[in-house]
Amino acid sequence: MNRKSDILVVGSGLAGMTAALTAAASGKSVTLLCYGAGSLSISSDCIDVLGYFGGERTKEPFTVMERLPEEHPYRKIGTQAVKTALEWFEKFCAGAGLDLHKPAEGEGNHELITVMGTTKPSWLCPDSHDAACIRDAKHIAVFTVENMKDVHPRLIIDQLKHYPFLADKDFQGFTLPCPIKDARRNITPLDIARYVDKPDGLRWLHENLEAFAGKFDVFLLPPICGMELAQNVWKKLSTELNVRIVEMISIPPAVSGLRLYDVLRKSLNQKGVYLAENVQILSADVEQGKCRALYSEEGQRWEADEFVIATGGLLSGGISTEPGKAWESIFHIPLNVPADIEAWSSPDIFGSSLFARMGVSVGGDLRPLDEGGAILLKNVRFAGRVLGGYDFALEKSGHGVALATGWLAGTLAGKE
Ligand SMILES: Cc1cc2nc3c(=O)[nH]c(=O)nc-3n(C[C@H](O)[C@H](O)[C@H](O)COP(=O)(O)OP(=O)(O)OC[C@H]3O[C@@H](n4cnc5c(N)ncnc54)[C@H](O)[C@@H]3O)c2cc1C
Structure with a gap:
């Protein structure tokens, strides 16, 4: 059976749900596919933007954002896009009955207790x-x-x-x-x-x-x-x-993450996004650098003009590995990791981890790039934890990156 929509989003974590919402605002038909609830069910409704930089707690994330490495998703999309996404999200949440607040001017990051x-x-x-x-x-x-x-x-x-x-x-x-x-x-x-x-x-x-x-x-x-x-x-x-x-x-089950998940899900329904759960995408039909369709387990073909892939990291299935090799799971895009497996481990248990940093390399519009910097897929954008170049656990930026890149990917897909 074939299903066709203008925009197809894969993944119902914060990145995928945000992308589907912003894409739907363009008036185009949007389908959201996933086979699991995503990490909102194990995290919280608090949006970490950049809690740590260079091992130190940040007061205000935006003052140091420009100093992040070039491969960091925030550097790729630019500080202004991150700010705009956060403003959009605050307004969206207020409208949906979940008031999330940024700190008062000059106050710096909120302090939470676990x-x-x-x-x-x-x-x-x-x-x-x-x-x-x-x-x-x-x-x-x-x-x-x-x-x-x-x-x-x-x-x-x-x-x-x-x-x-x-x-x-x-x-x-x-x-x-x-x-x-x-x-x-x-x-x-x-x-x-x-x-x-x-x-x-x-x-x-x-x-x-x-x-x-x-x-x-x-x-x-x-x-x-x-x-x-x-x-x-x-x-x-x-x-x-x-x-x-x-x-x-x-700790999981994450009450406040599920509160946010419920709000996002309700909103997707109201905006007419077609939500297909328990659907695992296994492969893609790609022709001359354009994705035509994705295939799910039972051989079902999901066609669209634009695609947003927000499939998360290793735990959610967006990234696959075997010793010395790592790749993005749907398009089999090879990820840049050392072939020597010894180099994959870190002597510092609380330090930066290759498993956290590995992911797809993209340009400023979130389309995937090959090693030489050429666009690999013209109508596919990646968002959230499937992206490489940052360590969400170390720097406390998980939902921040998911939200900002999901917002941008959905917005750009809606404009194509
Ligand atoms: C325990 C824990 C607590 C955390 N707490 C916080 C916090 O308090 N604040 C914060 O800012 N960050 C937190 N984070 C980080 C944050 O949860 C993630 O970085 C971020 O939410 C990732 O979102 P995502 O949408 O990119 O991916 P995910 O939430 O992982 O979603 C991926 C989605 O893709 C689907 N998927 C994958 N492959 C396929 C496929 N082939 N076909 C169909 N669907 C597929 C999955 O089923 C899932 O729905 C926490 C992380 C963990 C592990």
Whole structure:
């Protein structure tokens, strides 16, 4: 069976969903294909733009962007494109009921707190994750829920106390009773967040936190203030209990990443994007430097005039490897990696990793280039983690690159 659309996007991570949304704004027909949810289900709704540069925390990402290596995706598309994409995204999220804010002028990256008791910098985040208030707080309550796995106040507090600016704070840990009695398994923040979307759940959270109101300056909670209703619940509780509530960033399943995923998905439906899930693209029909169609598992042919490939890195399947060789998985574009497998490992476990940096080399319009710099495919653009030249984990730029390149790829595909 053949399916035809004007623009075909592969991948439903942040890059692919953003590309599909911006492409659909052109009025052309857009199809989005994927076989997995992408890394929003394991990450957060906070957009890291450039948290670290040269091993140091950045205050304001844009001041150092021009000094990144030439092969970095931000350098390829230019700082202005990154800024425009972020502005578009802030407006889009506000319109969709998910308020993400950049830091106030001169403030620098937001400070977030994770359930592992670490802090991390991020550029756009909802107010519920912004932990700036912790700096002025004296008494801080850290909560978990009975039977909740991966959220342990003692561990969080011990770890946070290692930060000099938190060392003298009065932290106290508390366990709220589990409201899901028949779970017969450990629960996660996602279970509670879904429960809190219901009136009973909201009542449960309010009643259990009320006992601590007036005794602490800040409540550190796992991300349990609801899914669809999270921002309303967070505001309501903060106002009624008169306390600053900070939702920590959880490890997977990623509550706040799924909040953003839901918002993006709903918007794609509203914009008429045809979403085909559980479809794995295996190969491409390329003729004279132009892609005619992609083929999925069952031999189905997906035709389009323009293509955006946002298939992620090694974990998501966008990149394939074998010892001494790496390639982009659909078009089999060879990636520039050392043939000597010894050179693939790094002696520094927290240092830069070749596995994180390997990816497709593109020009400023995100079309793939060969080693000599010539365009390989005239109507195909790459976006997000499938791109090479940056290490999202080391520099904290994951969603930033996905968003900026997804926005540009979709916008340019819509103009062709
Ligand atoms: C644990 C963890 C936490 C993170 N937390 C943050 C954070 O808080 N903030 C931040 O800014 N960044 C974070 N990141 C980084 C960030 O998640 C990624 O860098 C970024 O979201 C990548 O998005 P993407 O759309 O390029 O790829 P992905 O999200 O990986 O999406 C790839 C998509 O392509 C699909 N796909 C792949 N191959 C095919 C195929 N052949 N056919 C069809 N579909 C295919 C996949 O199923 C998937 O839907 C985190 C990363 C990890 C691993």
